[in-house]
Amino acid sequence: MTTLITGNCGRSRLDVAAMFDTLEKQGTALNVATLVGHNSVRKAVMGQAARMPSADELVQMRQLVSRAMAEGALGFSTGLAYAPGRFAALDELVALAKVAAAQGGLYVSHVRNEASEGMEALREALTVGQLVGVAVQISHLKCSGRSQWHGMSERLRLLEEARAKGMTVYVDAYPYARSSTTTDILLPDWAVADQRAGVRAAATNPIMRQRLRSDILYKLTQDGWRDLAFVRLVAGRSEWVGHTLAEVPQPAVTLDQQLENLLALSFRGGAQAVFADMNEDDVSQVLADPFCVFGSDSAVRDSESDVLPHPRGSGTFPRIFSHYVRERSLLELSQAVRKASGLAAAIFGLHERGELRAGRWADVVIFNPQTIEDRADYEQPFAEPLGIDFVIVNGAIVLNHGLFTTDKSVGKTLRHWQGNASLSVNRWFPPSLRRVKQACFEHPCQNQRSPVKSGFKVTYRLMRQVRINEQLAQHPNQFIQLPRTAPPSLRNGVFPE
Numbered sequence: 001m002t003t004l005i006t007g008n009c010g011r012s013r014l015d016v017a018a019m020f021d022t023l024e025k026q027g028t029a030l031n032v033a034t035l036v037g038h039n040s041v042r043k044a045v046m047g048q049a050a051r052m053p054s055a056d057e058l059v060q061m062r063q064l065v066s067r068a069m070a071e072g073a074l075g076f077s078t079g080l081a082y083a084p085g086r087f088a089a090l091d092e093l094v095a096l097a098k099v100a101a102a103q104g105g106l107y108v109s110h111v112r113n114e115a116s117e118g119m120e121a122l123r124e125a126l127t128v129g130q131l132v133g134v135a136v137q138i139s140h141l142k143c144s145g146r147s148q149w150h151g152m153s154e155r156l157r158l159l160e161e162a163r164a165k166g167m168t169v170y171v172d173a174y175p176y177a178r179s180s181t182t183t184d185i186l187l188p189d190w191a192v193a194d195q196r197a198g199v200r201a202a203a204t205n206p207i208m209r210q211r212l213r214s215d216i217l218y219k220l221t222q223d224g225w226r227d228l229a230f231v232r233l234v235a236g237r238s239e240w241v242g243h244t245l246a247e248v249p250q251p252a253v254t255l256d257q258q259l260e261n262l263l264a265l266s267f268r269g270g271a272q273a274v275f276a277d278m279n280e281d282d283v284s285q286v287l288a289d290p291f292c293v294f295g296s297d298s299a300v301r302d303s304e305s306d307v308l309p310h311p312r313g314s315g316t317f318p319r320i321f322s323h324y325v326r327e328r329s330l331l332e333l334s335q336a337v338r339k340a341s342g343l344a345a346a347i348f349g350l351h352e353r354g355e356l357r358a359g360r361w362a363d364v365v366i367f368n369p370q371t372i373e374d375r376a377d378y379e380q381p382f383a384e385p386l387g388i389d390f391v392i393v394n395g396a397i398v399l400n401h402g403l404f405t406t407d408k409s410v411g412k413t414l415r416h417w418q419g420n421a422s423l424s425v426n427r428w429f430p431p432s433l434r435r436v437k438q439a440c441f442e443h444p445c446q447n448q449r450s451p452v453k454s455g456f457k458v459t460y461r462l463m464r465q466v467r468i469n470e471q472l473a474q475h476p477n478q479f480i481q482l483p484r485t486a487p488p489s490l491r492n493g494v495f496p497e
Helices: 016-026 038-046 055-070 090-102 118-132 152-164 189-204 206-222 255-267 280-288 312-327 333-340 342-347 431-442
Strands: 003-006 031-034 075-079 106-110 136-138 169-173 179-182 231-233 272-275 292-294 364-367 388-393 396-400 422-424 457-460 465-467 478-481
Touching: 016 031, 038 055, 038 075, 038 090, 055 090, 075 090, 090 106, 090 118, 106 118, 118 136, 118 152, 152 169, 152 280, 169 280, 189 206, 189 255, 206 255, 280 292, 280 312, 292 312, 292 333, 292 342, 312 333, 312 364, 333 342
Parallel strands: 003 031, 075 106, 106 136, 136 169, 169 292
Antiparallel strands: 179 272, 231 272, 364 388, 388 396, 422 465, 457 478
């Protein structure tokens, strides 16, 4: 990996400029970019309040998003399954996403529900994109819960319908049938509202305790679960790590006993866990989708700590190439490379990255397709992969056959591009679009299609130099349909430097 995009799932630093300044002073072996997270913005203004913001609070939140974008954030992320974001209504999301979109950012969403209400959650994300007029990136798309297994076709079809109506929609996913998050994801909204006031009340009030049990059981049933053995703790008390809620804090055979284990854990603040909640067929289907790119969805963790995190932090990209390319032939090598590099860079507007081309930044991973292998698993999540010879960041070798070089400060902070810098259209446009540009320049045309099928029409003037933040609709000389591979910033009329 050469580049890290942080700030996903609604959680980020809000002082983007200070974060970047610190990284530049201390040095980083990777390139680092960030999104601005809704949960962090809301918490800074409203704490954990489970209500709509006042007019003044909304203004403050919009200002925080605007400042983060101005300081270089790539877009606005939400984590609507987590507090306090789970208490936000559509109007709030639209109001904040508009601020990011006005500065060329995209909308990146860990949707409100990935299980039995997953379709409704996806529709909410698409509604934000439609009302704002912004590109949408769905984070780690999945079908969580036994009742939802084999439902990926329906979810992908919904996204395709949105594209057919002119929206720009991409997704990302990781190559595992298990997810990882906090056990609070199993609790109802009222329990975690106002800094977990409901959980605290349930710890001492038998009526509230029964209400909490009933609500948890209802959600488990809706999602198709008959027990809690699919939840494996990966942090917390050392004697609990690596065990499921059928085993700790007390051995539990029945669901009622396992619910007591979850309550006991929740009364102590909850814990990070790995959830065996997905089906491999769904995982394979989304990974193969042409609008899906890869992302580990992992925090940066200390390999010396007493935890057993999800192996995706160490194994995501090697597993793609070993398991899904070489062993299963689900993807062609070239497809996987593009999804892991050029397409991802284009979606997030990482200018002059993601392609091996003269004049571009040399972020390169050199590996052997025949020997690359992920060794990280759920028992040894930090095991290093095999078959990676070199990692090159900005032209400098950072990793040489498993050994770090002495210079670990070659990474750069990647800011969202804005200002008045100009760009050569011929240099930056995809080849298919360049051909359409040349054809329209030489032979005036209307509704000219590019060689790559797309459902997003925009207007623009065919000119060599374009300025940042110019709206394409201001230049109605020609109609074309931009290819879906064109970066969202282009589709929204915002050009990086």
